[in-house]
Amino acid sequence: MKRIFWIVLDSAGIGEAPDANKFGDIGSNTWKSCYDSGKLHIPNMEKIGIYQIDGMEYAKSTENPTGSFARMQELSCGKDTTTGHWEMAGIVTPDPLPKFPNGFPKAFIEEFSKRTGRKILCNLPYSGTQVIHDYGREQEETGALIVYTSADSVCQIAAHEDVIPVEQLYEYCKIAREMLTGDLGVGRVIARPFIGTWPNYERTIRRHDFSLAPPRQTVLDALKTEGKDVIGVGKIYDIFEGQGVTETYPNQGNEKNMEKTIEIQKKEFDGLCYVNLVDGDMIYGHRRDIAGYAGALTRFDEQLGEFLANMRDDDMLMITADHGCDPGYTGTDHTREYVPCLIYGKEIKAGVNLHTRKGFADMAATIAEALGSKYRGDGESFWDEIKN
Template identity: 40%
Template sequence: MARAILIVLDSVGCGGAEDAHLYGDAGADTLGHIAQACADGRGDREGLRKGPLALPNLVRLGLAHAYEASTGQPLAAAVKPAVPGGRPGYGVERSQGKDTPSGHWEIAGCPVSFKWGYFTALENSFPPDLIAAIIKAGALPGILGNRHASGTAIIDELASEHIATGKPICYTSVDSVLQIAAHEEHFGLERLYALCRKVRVLVDPLRIGRVIARPFIGTAETGYTRTGNRKDFAIPPPDETLLDRLAARGRKIVTVGKIGDIFAHRATAEEIKPFGNAAMFDAALGAWERLPDGGFCFVNLVDFDTEYGHRRDVPGYAAALEAFDAMLPRLEAALRPGDLAVLTADHGNDPTWPGTDHTREHVPILAFGPGLATTPLGRRDSFADIAATLAAWLSIGAVGPGRGW
């Protein structure tokens, strides 16, 4: 019986979507702008990387084909093989928004038909009654922040006051999210999680997609650093997903990274959540080696987004892509006849774009496995085509509105 592994390269978009202008993202292009910056020397950083973007394995599997199909332009400095080693294409998001849950749920066969709630005011972002409810629920002396902000910047700014007063740092962005940052030692990690669970209930009527715990450590003298103990508290998908169907069929499921959080821990089975792309890739390969026939491994590699996209760090993003590319042959070597691997993304986060938020983009889709035909996938009109394909591959019946390839 077949197995399948799905890896989401978080935020690795491949060119602006047709409706990008509705999100202020007309012209955004995460992959293309990184490649061009590297070709121009703007992706160089002493001691990190230098020169054109080097993704030989991804390009061999068809990344340049997928990018060109999406944008009509060649990927800078990429030498496209005449015949790709995998099946390349690109996906167009049907769901509204450009956030993590929408992208992942649609990939899993559950496009979002409703409108998310947002905190749109840049300053004093949260309604006074919500702030009062948060303070009461958490027995807090108050909150800090209450605005749109970069997570690292607002922690640097307010961490010392947070430690002195015991007030957590609450902030948001253009995404449907409320983030709460607190010091792991002074405030307490479990206390932060408990607060986020209570806030999750408070924002449910507002249709806020996620409440995110953002723990950090450090001192004013040494500087403050976010830890790997982030936890997302999301609303559950509104309909059946690929994971639900697999669980109902009794299949083995392993989820790596923040997949469990994104799906509100529904049908996410064995959850593995190490810190960093390399550790998550290693964990995924370890799970893959013991995955039985008919099993499914669902992986999110978040560093592209959180460490480099939101921080608008072009060299860092490029280096992370090159590091993943170098790891990819290990996955290829672990595939056996009947296995299917799919690489994709959930949205864009163009590090050359103004601001610090996600960008509305197409996403690449690369499918490969022993003996898999290399016919291009072309344009897929919904990310849900991925779920439809995986459901058919794993013989569990049709899932979602997508069309398999």
Template identity: 55%
Template sequence: MINRVIWIVLDSVGMGALPDAHKYGDENSNTIGNISKTIGGLNLPNMEKLGLGNIDGMVGIKKEESPLGCYGRLSEISNGKDTTTGHWEMVGINSKDPFPTYPKGFPKEIIEEFEKVTGRKVIGNKTASGTAIIEEMGEEHINTGNLIVYTSADSVFQIAAHEEVIPLEELYRYCEITRNILKGEHAVGRVIARPFTGEPGNFTRTSNRRDFSLVPPYNTVLDNLKKHNFDVIAVGKIEDIFSGKGITEAVHTKDNMDGVDKTLEFMKRDNKGLIFTNLVDFDMKWGHRNDVEGYAKGLYDFDKKLNEIIDSMKDTDVLFITADHGCDPTTPGTDHSREYVPFLAYGKSLKGNINLGTRKTFADIGQTISEIFSLEPIKIGESFLQKIIANH
């Protein structure tokens, strides 16, 4: 019997280019494999015990003779390689039309409307690294109060502001206003608040980032869980990704380890349903900044904490670990990469050493959760519950 699923998304921890990766310029991407190759090998003993190295196509990770968990890799059927697209697909949404991107900055009419409703001028309005643009324009922002607006290869409208110039609640309000502006053909996946502190030459982005996503277009497994009075507990930016839809309780986090600690706190409580956690540092701090060593250390740190997660599991818990896309820090660019993502499952209710092969869609996870809790099926995906459930 399964009463609770602990579902952890290692944001951007991909494991090799998808067959259509060349369409995205990502044919050489392999986040895990290339990190391992670059640093001379990754040693992740706890994930290895569950079967990480046994996944079809996995390179750079040691295989176990008899893994304790179930393992496989997931393909993405949606058109995109961003956070929203990946997470939405996991719970049952096939995003056939990619979210709009703005490699040359946002059109004049969008910026003019933004300036009109916020009452502040815009500086930037270009594709940029978040750390680079605040170094470039932070001092001007402090002196003028103008807002730093920028984007990336993803479908995002990002607003950077110093916390002592623009109070957090005001920045969040600007993002909500912007979310209402960006509709129709300009309906970007996320509007992101990017607060920072510090002095010129020494600016630092804070953990008070907030994502203002589009509302999912229809109900997902999260909505179905909530409708049937199960808990849907969101840890990290999960609440933002789904714009609160289908969530019963949420907490934001400072970093990966805070995300793990918050997950552990919820695991100690008497809840039933889903604890859904996103660990964003892999993507935000290391993938986008091409920090191979930092990314590797982040994987080591999570792997060490995995023992604590497993030790805290009840007999009626199952653990799912996966990712939402890639972000290979070894490639020249700093964008997300179109990759397969790994999947691991473990629990007293599950079999060990089950190879799930290559799944057709991320939504197989959501469909499996639907079957676990006897919910109505979601629109896409195939459940693998019968392949992994132990016969007691």
């Protein structure tokens, strides 16, 4: 195998995980909420075998799937982007990253305000769209920074682009990232620029994530060290703090990210192209927009048709997710769910049901073995089961 394309449909979970009760997510099922809407049309993923995956029997399945497939269970203690991607890249995180349900400590807020020279607003868990509605006008008037968190291990910093230029907002986020270590070491500090006038503010795609660096080697690091190309599209560079990535293309939304992936597909490279498509999570999941989420998956499947037509004989495609964010569920947070894994290529067996795999890290081990790397991380490869 020469080239692997690893596409993450961010938050596209496929049903509550066995430990969903610990996260308050019993009954969540992101994919089924989209399916039940009647607005989901995904013939390409159906043909590969999405509805052959264990637990997805509610949909009519393809009799002769063209790919192999599995249901993946997360072992890390979390339901967020960082732990999900770290695990699929080979690192299980047994202890949860710190969360701040009552806001960040006073000492941090005071020092952050001092170092940025700006007043701090909010400092509470908040919906990202609601927080700019409630605090955006004051932010515009005072030049303050809106600092908030969520049910995830994140510190989010919002400001109007006309008041604080985006590059300056990024610098403030870097200061917060330097400060948030140890017991305060959140998985991500996220810049959340917005535009518009109150009450019609809108967040822009110029968000930027400043992540903790992975604690040890991932499959990305191993492949890079071994001389392979590791191309990141979307948030991949941010999630891994750039570690292991040899070439990066920042997030521009699902459609343009897929256009970039298809462009990369037509070029020569040797290794991995790792893609994160975040719109389902960022735009539709958290906002509980079922029709929008189903539409995003449908549009991805349309572009997937073009991608499949361009695949070479020595290419492999793997489609998965990092957690759930059920648009039909209560609240606005991520949901603890299984995720799908579809594997397709000329060198991949058709119709192999891998059933439930415990640990997203099995994907990293499989990708490593397929590309000739000795890396396995915390996973077990299923390459022998799917290769022709």
